[in-house]
Amino acid sequence: MxxxxxxxxxxxxxxxxxxxxxxxxxxxxxxxxxxxxxxxxxxxxxxxxxxxxxxxxxxxNKGKKKPLLVGLAASITSAIFLCGTCCYFLWRTKLKEKGILGKKKFREILLFESATDLSKPGTSSNKGQQKKCAVELKFFKLRELKAVTDNFSPHNKVGEGGFGSVFKGQLLDGQKIAVKRLSTQSQQGISEFKTEALLIAKLQHRNLVRFLGCCVEDEEKMLIYEYMPNKSLDYFIFDESRKSLLDWKKRYEIIIGIARGILYLHQDSRLRIIHRDLKASNILLDEDMNPKISDFGTARIFSGNQNEDKTNRVVRTYAYMSPEYARAGLFSIKSDVFSFGVILLEIISGTKNTVSYTSDSPPNLIRRAWELWNDGKAFELVDSSIVDSCSSEEALRCILVGLLCLQLNAADRPTMSTILYMLRIEATVPSPKQPFITPNSDSIITEITSSSINEVTITAPDVR
Structure with missing residues (x-):
């Protein structure tokens, strides 16, 4: 062709x-x-x-395939976009679970029935009691706490210790708060954090600091309390320029308030609580100078018929520590009674109880109180700044009760209900036996080492 x-x-x-x-x-x-x-x-x-x-x-067919390829490319692009969107929201969800939404998981951890380490494990009665006392915690957002504390500004810092720092702030409704922010190097771990959040959330008493909630977000762990504008008891009684602001009447009211708070913990609350770290720096004062017990990180719960327990890790301020706790890790309600006795003498005298480090050091507060009592000169223990406003009868009664709280044998110490009775009513008060006299540092180490294999940490008397 x-x-x-x-x-x-x-x-x-x-x-x-x-x-x-x-x-x-x-x-x-x-x-x-x-x-x-x-x-x-x-x-x-x-x-x-x-x-x-x-x-x-x-x-x-080239002209026909071009629209097909365009459609296929558009489909692939849409699929990639959809997949990317899903991945983004999944990532956000994971991030929230770790942060804000992680509070749901942490709330489950904080449920009281899971906190078996707070009390003696293995008792069914304890478990039943724990379930009845489960509580819903309020969780604050990190951005909210940053806003009310000016991003944890140094000028808002009101306290500091081994756990971290405390910052003041004010919520939108006008309520003033104290934010206890645990540092990453804190000696107070997740167990202590959980203990404090659980216990203080369940306890309601005018002489216990009021717990408002917590924040668990990213790497932050914070506890939020009502703000105590007058700081702690040691801020006043151990300072020469401020101790005169607390006359005898106010000091006596503080003693009674502390005793009521401890009695509530030991007897009147739904849970039987052993605080284990009572000291002047853990007694906070509100705007009217009313005392409120704080810091429940090392507290323990006792069952109804339990009288004492033992720990392998003794961590407390030695100047307030009962001898059986220091020697063998044994603690009970009488351990708190001993600590209360030290605080009582400190309030009366305006003097801090110390550990004697050498044989020629001045006698510590307990030894001095005992010697003055034996010599019939107990009133000389009273802080000179309040002598004029002091009732000698009330002061001597308080000193006597303090010495009874400091008996070497725990069984000889009175309970908090008896202590309140003796402090408030003119009743016959028994004579004290020789109290536990703190030895020098060499004796302390020898005594503890020979009597116990526990891990013992002696901290300074003032941790704030």
């Missing part, structure tokens, strides 16, 4: 459904193949190579 050029040959073949291939010669002749291609060796020598019609079909 003589037609012309390769475009014409291509057109002719593509127009014929039975044409399977074409070629053309240099002389302008088109060669078309219809049916099966059996022998292509007979192509004239002057012909170009054979062009199969399938290529013609591909060329003719």
């Amino acid at each position: 003589q037609v012309g050029n390769d475009q014409i040959c291509e057109y002719i073949c593509s127009s014929d459904c039975s044409c399977n291939a074409y070629s053309y010669s240099t002389s302008g002749e088109c060669l078309l193949w219809n049916g099966d291609l059996i022998d292509l060796s007979r192509i004239p020598n002057n012909s170009r190579q054979v062009v199969f019609n399938i290529k013609l079909s591909e060329r003719s």
Whole structure:
């Protein structure tokens, strides 16, 4: 067939459904193949190579494939976008679970029935009591606490200790708060944090600091309390310029308030609590100088018929520590009674009880009180700044009760209910036996080492 050029040959073949291939010669002749291609060796020598019609079909369908490819690309793009969006929201969810939404998981951890380490484990009565006392905690957001404390500004810091720092702030409703922010290097771990959050949330008494909630977000662990504008008891009674602000009447009211708070812990609350860290720095004062017991990180719960327990880790301020606790890790309500006796003498005298480090050191407060009592000069123990306002009868009664609280044998110490009775009512008070006299440091180490294999940590009397 003589037609012309390769475009014409291509057109002719593509127009014929039975044409399977074409070629053309240099002389302008088109060669078309219809049916099966059996022998292509007979192509004239002057012909170009054979062009199969399938290529013609591909060329003719190029325009049709372009929209298909565009649609496919759009689908893939949409799928990638959808997958990326899902991944983003999944990442946000995980982030929230770790932060704000993680409070739900932490709340479950803080449920009282899971806090078996707070009391003696293995007793069914304890577990039943724990479930009855489960409490819902309020969780604050980190951004909210940053806002009310000016991002934990140094000028809002009101206290500091081994646990971290305490910052003051004011919520939108006007309530003033104290934020106890645990540092990452804090000696108070998650167990102590959990203990304090659980216990103080369940306890309601006018002489216990009021717990408002906690914050567990990112790496932060914080406890939020009502703000105590007058700081702690030691801030006043151990400072020469401020101790005169507390006359005898106010000091006596503080003594009674502390005793009431401890009695509530030991007897009147739903839980029987042993505080284990009573000291002047843990007695906070509100705007009216009313005492409120704080810091329950090392507290323990006793079951109804339990009288004492033992710990392998003794961590407390030695000047307030009962001898059985220091020697063998034994603690009971009488351990708190001993600590209360030290605080009582400190309030009366305005003097801090200390550990004697050398044999020629001045006698500590307990030894001095005992010697003055034996010499009939107990009133000399009274702080000189309050002598004029002091009732000698009340002061001597308080000193006597303090010495009874400091008996070497725990069984000889009165309970808090008896102590309150003796302090408030003119009743016959028994004479004290010799109290536990703190030895020098060498004797302390020898006594503890020989009597116990417990891990003992002696901290400074003032930790704030």
